[in-house]
Structures are given as structure tokens and as C-alpha cells.
Amino acid sequence: MGKAARKRVVKEASAPASAGDRYFNREMSWLAFNRRVMEEAQNPAHPLLERLRFLSISGSNFDEFFMVRVAGLMGQQLQKVEVRSADGLTPGQQLSAIVEEAGKLADGQQAVWNHIRADLAKAGISVLGPDEIGEDAVDWLERHFREQIFPILTPQALDPAHPFPFIPNQGSSVVFDLVRQSDSEPIRELVLLPTSMPRFVRLPGEPARYVTVETVLKRFSSLLFPGYDVLRSATFRVLRDSDIEIEEEAEDLVLTFRSAIKRRRKGRVIRLEMEESIAPELEAVLLEELGGSDALLTETGGFLGIGDLAMLVEEDRPDLKFSPYTPRFPERIREYGGDCFAAIRAKDIIVHHPYESFDVVIAYLNQAAADPDVVAIKQTLYRAGKQSAVINALIAAAEAGKSVTAVVELKARFDEEQNLYWATALERAGVQVVYGFIDWKTHAKVSMVVRREGGQFRTYCHFGTGNYHPVTARIYTDLSFFTADPRLGRDAAKIFNYVTGYVEPEGLELVTISPRNLREELLSLIDQEIEHVRNGRPGAIWAKMNALVDPVVIEKLYEAGNAGVEIDLIVRGVCCLRPGVPGMSENIRVKSIVGRFLEHSRIFAFGAGKDLPSTSAKLYVSSADWMPRNFDRRVEFLLPILNRTVHDQVLDQVMQANLLDTEQSWMLRSDGSYVRSDAGEEPFNLHRYFMTNPSLSGRGAALKTRKPVPKLSLKRRKKKPA
Structure with missing residues (x-):
């Protein structure tokens, strides 16, 4: 040119x-993204169970979208907030567009599930409907129901003497209309399916056969309600507002979050999903009792809770999954005999996850914890997972007498409870735990290690594009950058001082x-x-x-x-x-x-x-x-x-x-x-x-x-x- x-x-x-x-609507763009995820479930290049995994991910994403994004818009609408989005839409206009597009996406998920279910059956993995449970399975299922399901269930009558029970977020329930055999007296019962109960029951033997727990419950409802005939039954599912808002004047952030997490479990009903066969009068009762007159209602003849299909992906069929992949440990570290600090000191290192193992980050922290010349470690923690080697390394360092500071972000959505748990464990070990700003999230992924070398201190740093989370590090592509550049060491120290002590980071040399x-x-x-x-x-x-x-x-x-x-x-x-x-x-x-x-x-x-x-x-x-x-x-x-x-x-x-x-x-x-x-x-x-x-x-x-x-x-x- x-x-x-x-x-x-x-x-x-x-x-x-x-x-x-000039702009696409954010919420509609998100729905378009989840459609791309769902369409990967139709990609013939993927093995069958991986296609099912994509479908389940699209279902989990869909739930979170309603619990957070749609909940926020509904809250604005209820409070008559008319702030427009960047593309010029009011909350009400966005909700109208979402309802239409989300309905199409939900129908698409059911259609994809029907296709995958048929392909699974051909491959020897069947999900049986109520009419597909053969006589050979009935005896085993009945025994399983009596021993493993019946003791957990608590049926509750729905009448003026019994208040409607609380249905937790993402909770599924089955409601029954019954009639007493002795005098034809009608009664309505609700059975909550505990969230701890697996969604599917796997029948013994091969080929693999699964039955949903609600199908088992309906099939053996006579054991739960002896002396009654079932007129009709229907499954429904609830999604609640799950966002957490923290007041700026909160005096104790930890106590505030513990309280907020409890409130979230009882948030406003945002979406009510029902079986298509549900009777109109029953639908009206649920809407009234769940306070869901303003909730988005959907009925489906398919599978409620697409995200739960992830359980089927765990079936031991390697022929239907991606070929196993083992990340490589970075060659540079091996060239220095596993000495992370020597390798970093020689030259900056970039590590590409998940192709290169996240174990290098753990090795860096473990070496710091065990090295007698290391005097201090500072670490941000946004999402660390439930089985975190990072946490163990920090605890080991503190127990070894090093100065360890952990910036734990309590506002990491849906990880708040886990992060509170880690914060408590770290504090017990002597780690200085800091929660950062009340109204800002500390999302930066930074770790610094201060080491005594030749009579002075050298700072080693890790900057990451992803979380210090060993599970997601195996499936997310991210970069880990290790450096001993003194300028970046000074910048990292100022960033930590900013978060822990609100000290304005003047004179940053390289980092913005x-x-x-x-x-x-x-x-x-x-x-x-x-x-x-x-x-x-x-x-x-x-x-x-x-x-x-x-x-x-x-x-x-x-x-x-x-x-x-x-x-x-x-x-x-x-x-x-x-x-x-x-x-x-x-x-x-x-x-x-x-x-x-x-x-x-x-x-x-x-x-x-x-x-x-x-x-x-x-x-x-x-x-x-x-x-x-x-x-x-x-x-x-x-x-x-x-x-x-x-x-x-x-x-x-x-x-x-x-x-x-x-x-x-x-x-x-x-x-x-x-x-x-x-x-x-x-x-x-x-x-x-x-x-x-x-x-x-x-x-x-x-x-x-x-x-x-x-x-x-x-x-x-x-x-x-x-």
C-alpha cells in the first residue's frame, strides 16, 4: 500500500x-456464544461423549446466564430503572429479546439432546424413558429405590395446613396429584430431589443403561405413597437470582459474604422450568407459591437441566472421548535440573497452558516454600479450586517461617464460599490474608517470591492470564510468564501494596x-x-x-x-x-x-x-x-x-x-x-x-x-x- x-x-x-x-447487545451476543458452544455438540469431528460434554456446558452456561445476567435485568425492571444498554435498549426491551432468543436456544438444546441420545444408544449407552425399563431392570431398580433413594426423600403434602416448602436454586422437584384408594380423597404431594443426589441411576452390567432419578421416583411412587393412585405427576426446576451485591459500607467483608451467600440460596425465582405435561392448575399453583409470577416460565417435553448431562460423560468409554493428552513439563526448567529460580534468572520464560503443565507453577511455589533463602511470598487468589496445590504450597511456606501474603478475592462469583474456606485455612497456618477492595475485584493473577541471593534480595514474578486453578489449567488455554526482571519485581510489589494497603502505585515502570x-x-x-x-x-x-x-x-x-x-x-x-x-x-x-x-x-x-x-x-x-x-x-x-x-x-x-x-x-x-x-x-x-x-x-x-x-x-x- x-x-x-x-x-x-x-x-x-x-x-x-x-x-x-454501532453495537451488538451484550446479552444477545452472549446467547450467540452459547449457541456456538451448543453447535459444537453437533460437530461430527468430535467424539460422541465430547459432543455431549459441549451440550452440558451450554446447559450450565444457560443456567448461569439466567441466574446472573437475566436476574440483573429483572431487578432493574422491578425497580423501574430505565438505564439503557450501549445499543440503546431498556431492561424491558432486552428481556423481551432474551425471552425470544433463549426460547429458540432451549429448543435447540432439546433437539441436539434427542440426536445425541439416539447416537448414544447405538454406541451402547442408553438413557431409558419410563416405558423403556424392561422387566430385567425392574427388580434391581426397586431394590435400589428402597435402599438408596427412599430414605433420602421427604414427601410433603400441599394443603392449607402445610406451607409450600422452599425449593433451592437449581433444585428439581416432582409434584404428584394423588387420590386415596379408600375414599377417593384427592391430595397433592411435592417431593424435592436433594441436590446431593446424582441425577442418573446406572443399571448394573453392560451395555450402559441410565435412568433419571425422577423417572425412578415416578415408577416407584406407590412405595412412597402406599394406598394412593397417581392421577398425574410432573417435574419442575427452579433458577434463582444468584448475584451477590455488597454494600460499600460493609464493616466486615467476611461476615457480609457469609450472610450474602446464605441469602443467595433464597434469591428471587428467575426461571421456572416445567414438564410440558404439567396440568394448568398445577402450573398456576407453582407460579403462585414460588413467587414466580414475574419469573420466566418455560415448558419442555424434553430433559430439564441440560447441564446435568455431564454425569453421562463420565462413562468409561475412551473410544467416545478425545484421545488422552498429557501436558509437557517446560523444557527450560528441566534443562536447569528442575531449579525454577535458576531457569528464570537466566532468561524470562513463557509457558503455554494446557499444552505445558500447570505443574510448573506449583513447582515454582513449592520450591519457594522449601528454599531457606526465600524470605517472602505474595500471591493473588481469584479462583483456586477445591483441591489446590497452590494453597498447600502457601501453607507450607508459612509453616516454614516465611512471610506469606495471600490476596483472596471473596467476590469471585460462585467461588465465594470456597474462597472463604481457603482464607480460613491460610490464616490458621499463619498466612497474612487480605481481601482487597470492597467495591473492586482483584482479578490480576500475580505471584512474587523474594529470595536472598549474594547478600541482597532478588524478586521472581509470575504473571498469568488465567487463574491459579489446577483443574481449569488443564482445559483453558492461558499463558504463564516468569521473570526476574527487577523492574517487574518493583512493579509487582507496588501492585500488592496497592491491594493490601491502598497505597497508590506511583511510578510503575512497565506494568499498567x-x-x-x-x-x-x-x-x-x-x-x-x-x-x-x-x-x-x-x-x-x-x-x-x-x-x-x-x-x-x-x-x-x-x-x-x-x-x-x-x-x-x-x-x-x-x-x-x-x-x-x-x-x-x-x-x-x-x-x-x-x-x-x-x-x-x-x-x-x-x-x-x-x-x-x-x-x-x-x-x-x-x-x-x-x-x-x-x-x-x-x-x-x-x-x-x-x-x-x-x-x-x-x-x-x-x-x-x-x-x-x-x-x-x-x-x-x-x-x-x-x-x-x-x-x-x-x-x-x-x-x-x-x-x-x-x-x-x-x-x-x-x-x-x-x-x-x-x-x-x-x-x-x-x-x-x-
Whole structure:
């Protein structure tokens, strides 16, 4: 492109002016993302039980969407809050659109389940309906019901003398209309299915046969209600408002959260799911008793609680699952005999999870706990999981007499209770536990170790794009960056002081943080690309994230695209930017990747006057998505990658592989729809690429004597009309 062409910024087409034409609605974009997840359940390239896993994930996602996002909109509507979304919709208008689209998505989930269920039966895994339980299974099921289910159940009459029982969030129940055999007296009974009870009962032997617990209950209801005949029965399920709001004046954050968690279990009913066969009078009773007159009601002839299908995925059928994959331990650490500090001291290291094992992070912390020269460890904990080796390492370090500080985020949604548990365990071991800000979440993933070396102290740091969670680290793609750069050590110390003591982090040398100025730094970087184009140089932006929502950043991207900056965005989930619109976003392309692993890393590259990829490009990793909450209400970091080896590994391998992927990619059109990428003559699967190629963990010259990582070549792609 010539200099004159680069300077052309005036477009013949005028940019859309209305908010609805400039942005996609966040909630509708999320539903579109969950549809992509659901459609992976129809992907013939995936093994059958993995397809079922995708379907169950879409069900769990769906529940959380209602418990949090829809609950928030319903709360605004009840309080008559008319704040409009970025695309110009009121809460009521958004709810109307959600109800319609969510209904289609729910119907789609049932249709997919019917197809998968039939395929499972052909493969030797059957889910039996009430009429499919053969005589050979009845005796065993009856005995199982008497011994394993009957003692747990507590039927409750529904009449004026018995108040309607509390139905917990995500709780399923079966309601029965009965008639007494002796005098034909009608009675209505409700049986709550305890959440601790497995949803499916597996019959003994092979082939695998499963029956839902509600089917078993209905089949043997005569044992629970002797002397009664069943007129009708129906299963229903409840979703409640599960968001937690904390008042700014809370005096004791721990006590406040313990109370809030208890309140959440009794939150307002948001969604009431019922069997299609439910009688109208019974439906009316449930709506009245559950306070659900304002709840979203859905009836289905299919399976209630799609997320519960995850139990079937645990069936021992390796032939119906992805081939097992064992992450590699980073070569760089092995080259130093397992001495993490020696390897980091020699050169910065980037580790690519889950292809490279999260065990390296555990090894780093365990070494710090056992090393007599380590004097202090500071660690953020957003989500740590239920079986956390990270927690054990911190406890071991404290018990060894080291100064250990843990910033535990109590506001990590749905992990609040687990984090309270870990905080208590850490405090008992002598760890200094800090909960951070009342009104902000500490979402940054940072760990620092201070070690005595040669009469002075050296700081080692770990910055991650993902959580210190050993389970999700096996299925989320994230980056771990290890460094002993003194500048980053000083920055990390200031970040911890900011969170623990509210000490303003003046003079940060390399790291940018929110809520201070992370958005402003990104805007400046985009402006620099605009300036390059105006001066006749190439302008290019590659950015990978989980969500793009912030209107300020979106408008700056529109400005950059109109100036001639070539922009490629990889946004896994919600994207409110509308690409490919004449006069507004012609130079912006957006793709979403949904596959075996959940794309979670945040990576941002700016061409710095060169076409990407480029050795001079400005490259960053971050804990933050481009959302208002990440910029304004969370502590996040934006970290420049300055080491040349690490820079090239992340830009030339990780980012290029994401852009090259055709087998798991969906392209976002200007109308908001997503279309699966054409695999083409040379299909490329980024997950398979990293699973089958050598480690990228900063080996540098070591690659010269081993099989090198294949070089990727990303040709400049021609723009296609949206």
C-alpha cells in the first residue's frame, strides 16, 4: 500500500449513527456464544461423549446466564430503572429479546439432546424413558429405590395446613396429584430431589443403561405413597437470582459474604422450568407459591437441566472421548535440573497452558516454600479450586517461617464460599490474608517470591492470564510468564501494596493496571497505530480476549479502522463491536474459536509501524478483557513482553495459530450472526498444532539442536464482504 493510500481516511459511505447500529447487545451476543458452544455438540469431528460434554456446558452456561445476567435485568425492571444498554435498549426491551432468543436456544438444546441420545444408544449407552425399563431392570431398580433413594426423600403434602416448602436454586422437584384408594380423597404431594443426589441411576452390567432419578421416583411412587393412585405427576426446576451485591459500607467483608451467600440460596425465582405435561392448575399453583409470577416460565417435553448431562460423560468409554493428552513439563526448567529460580534468572520464560503443565507453577511455589533463602511470598487468589496445590504450597511456606501474603478475592462469583474456606485455612497456618477492595475485584493473577541471593534480595514474578486453578489449567488455554526482571519485581510489589494497603502505585515502570489507567494505555496504543497510518506506515492490531464490550475502546477501534489500521480480533465470547460495516468498521475482522480447549488468554499486539507479525511490534499479555468492569471495577494488569525470544514465541506462534485456525473458528458478520469458517484445502486446528509440536517455553538456542517448532506463515488476507 502506497503512502497516499495509507493516508486516505475519508470513506464514501457514512458511518451508522444510532447506538443499535454501532453495537451488538451484550446479552444477545452472549446467547450467540452459547449457541456456538451448543453447535459444537453437533460437530461430527468430535467424539460422541465430547459432543455431549459441549451440550452440558451450554446447559450450565444457560443456567448461569439466567441466574446472573437475566436476574440483573429483572431487578432493574422491578425497580423501574430505565438505564439503557450501549445499543440503546431498556431492561424491558432486552428481556423481551432474551425471552425470544433463549426460547429458540432451549429448543435447540432439546433437539441436539434427542440426536445425541439416539447416537448414544447405538454406541451402547442408553438413557431409558419410563416405558423403556424392561422387566430385567425392574427388580434391581426397586431394590435400589428402597435402599438408596427412599430414605433420602421427604414427601410433603400441599394443603392449607402445610406451607409450600422452599425449593433451592437449581433444585428439581416432582409434584404428584394423588387420590386415596379408600375414599377417593384427592391430595397433592411435592417431593424435592436433594441436590446431593446424582441425577442418573446406572443399571448394573453392560451395555450402559441410565435412568433419571425422577423417572425412578415416578415408577416407584406407590412405595412412597402406599394406598394412593397417581392421577398425574410432573417435574419442575427452579433458577434463582444468584448475584451477590455488597454494600460499600460493609464493616466486615467476611461476615457480609457469609450472610450474602446464605441469602443467595433464597434469591428471587428467575426461571421456572416445567414438564410440558404439567396440568394448568398445577402450573398456576407453582407460579403462585414460588413467587414466580414475574419469573420466566418455560415448558419442555424434553430433559430439564441440560447441564446435568455431564454425569453421562463420565462413562468409561475412551473410544467416545478425545484421545488422552498429557501436558509437557517446560523444557527450560528441566534443562536447569528442575531449579525454577535458576531457569528464570537466566532468561524470562513463557509457558503455554494446557499444552505445558500447570505443574510448573506449583513447582515454582513449592520450591519457594522449601528454599531457606526465600524470605517472602505474595500471591493473588481469584479462583483456586477445591483441591489446590497452590494453597498447600502457601501453607507450607508459612509453616516454614516465611512471610506469606495471600490476596483472596471473596467476590469471585460462585467461588465465594470456597474462597472463604481457603482464607480460613491460610490464616490458621499463619498466612497474612487480605481481601482487597470492597467495591473492586482483584482479578490480576500475580505471584512474587523474594529470595536472598549474594547478600541482597532478588524478586521472581509470575504473571498469568488465567487463574491459579489446577483443574481449569488443564482445559483453558492461558499463558504463564516468569521473570526476574527487577523492574517487574518493583512493579509487582507496588501492585500488592496497592491491594493490601491502598497505597497508590506511583511510578510503575512497565506494568499498567486498572482501575487506574489501563483503558487509557490501550487507547494510546491504538492512537499510535492511527498515527503510523497517517504518516504512511502500516498500522495493524491483533487482539485476543474473551469479551469485547467497552464502548470507549470500540469507538477507538472504529476510528482506527477508518484511518486504515488493519484490525484482527479473536473474541471467544461476547463481542459488542459490529465488524465489516461500510464507513465504520470495514477494516475490522472478528472471529471466535470454540474447541477442545477454552480459549482464555488475553494477548494484544500493535504493529508499531510494521505489518504484523513483526519483531518491532508492541506485544502485551493481560488479565483483563476489554469490558467496562475490567477497566473500572477490577484490579488488572497489562504487561509488555520485552524479551525477544518470548515475544516471538507469543506473536509468531500463539497469535498466528489463533488467526490461522479454520477448524474451530467462527467469523462474526456485520448482522451479528456467526458462520463457521471454511476449513479450505489446508485445514488448520490450533489446538492440535500445539498438542503435537514441541514446547514453546522459552528454550531459545536449545531449539537449534532439537526438532524445531514449525514456523507459521500468515499471509495477508484479502478483506471479504461481511
